[in-house]
Amino acid sequence: MYSFGEYCIFDGKIKTHKLDLKYPICPIRNILSRFSDKWSLLILAVLYTGKTMRYGEIKKSLPDISQKILTSSLKNLEKYHLIKRKAYAEIPPRVEYSLTETGNSLIPSIQMLITWAENHFEEILRK
Amino acid sequence: MYSFGEYCIFDGKIKTHKLDLKYPICPIRNILSRFSDKWSLLILAVLYTGKTMRYGEIKKSLPDISQKILTSSLKNLEKYHLIKRKAYAEIPPRVEYSLTETGNSLIPSIQMLITWAENHFEEILRK
DNA sequence: CTGTATCCTCGAGGATACTG
DNA sequence: CAGTATCCTCGAGGATACAG
Numbered sequence: 001m002y003s004f005g006e007y008c009i010f011d012g013k014i015k016t017h018k019l020d021l022k023y024p025i026c027p028i029r030n031i032l033s034r035f036s037d038k039w040s041l042l043i044l045a046v047l048y049t050g051k052t053m054r055y056g057e058i059k060k061s062l063p064d065i066s067q068k069i070l071t072s073s074l075k076n077l078e079k080y081h082l083i084k085r086k087a088y089a090e091i092p093p094r095v096e097y098s099l100t101e102t103g104n105s106l107i108p109s110i111q112m113l114i115t116w117a118e119n120h121f122e123e124i125l126r127k
Numbered sequence: 128m129y130s131f132g133e134y135c136i137f138d139g140k141i142k143t144h145k146l147d148l149k150y151p152i153c154p155i156r157n158i159l160s161r162f163s164d165k166w167s168l169l170i171l172a173v174l175y176t177g178k179t180m181r182y183g184e185i186k187k188s189l190p191d192i193s194q195k196i197l198t199s200s201l202k203n204l205e206k207y208h209l210i211k212r213k214a215y216a217e218i219p220p221r222v223e224y225s226l227t228e229t230g231n232s233l234i235p236s237i238q239m240l241i242t243w244a245e246n247h248f249e250e251i252l253r254k
Numbered sequence: 255c256t257g258t259a260t261c262c263t264c265g266a267g268g269a270t271a272c273t274g
Numbered sequence: 275c276a277g278t279a280t281c282c283t284c285g286a287g288g289a290t291a292c293a294g
């Protein structure tokens with residue numbers, strides 16, 4: 001297990017997504033914080049169930065996400081190499097998204113989280 | 128694996144932390160969203176390394192968290208039964224925090240996430 | 255030492271209209 | 275179909291002062 005004390009002496013760099021050069025690397029702050037927003041995990045999970053999906057299919061799986069946020073979330077996930085984007089030069093346009101190897105390697109962790117959440121649903125929400 | 132399509136037909140209830148009664152339960156939206164803020168995972172990880180810690184010790188492990196946010200995060204984690212709070216009637220006051228059984232059961236998932244983040248550090252941040 | 259009480263900033267997320 | 279472009283809301287997070 002890591003020394004969180006050591007890792008966690010950062011000074012507010014989390015927002016800018018910059019790394020602190022003086023200290024070693026806190027995985028939570030520097031990596032996990034990039035995907036711990038409202039939609040990223042859901043998008044990854046949806047992509048996993050569908051293997052490769054078009055923009056509209058993802059949108060349909062997450063009916064209450066706005067176009068803007070879906071687009072920007074996909075860009076963010078692509079930026080960090082968790083998903084890949086393939087655009088076809090057709091009319092009307094077609095764009096397909098799928099998990100990268102890196103993205104796929106995150107799935108077991110997400111599944112473990114989901115399983116935990118399921119198993120502890122009542123405990124968490126009781127009272 | 129879950130049908131995320133089915134689970135994810137909620138309509139914007141995530142903010143209020145209310146459950147959607149019409150549909151079954153999406154673990155990500157209804158459970159994980161409660162702890163996917165800036166500090167909760169770090170607090171849980173810190174508490175795990177220290178077993179039971181005083182308020183000031185946690186603060187020292189996370190030097191750049193504000194008092195207000197630490198207090199409210201601890202309250203939130205206590206509300207959902209991930210940590211327990213024990214106050215001693217002394218002067219000056221002493222308050223000790225520790226993981227509950229439920230909180231402890233989340234640790235393996237967090238560790239798995241951290242291990243993943245470590246192993247994919249360069250891939251995620253390259254270029 | 256462990257908190258409240260205010261006030262404030264800032265950006266994630268959203269609503270809506272438009273485009274190639 | 276898969277996006278941009280604007281404008282806006284709202285609340286997480288923070289700074290500071292004070293309290294028991």
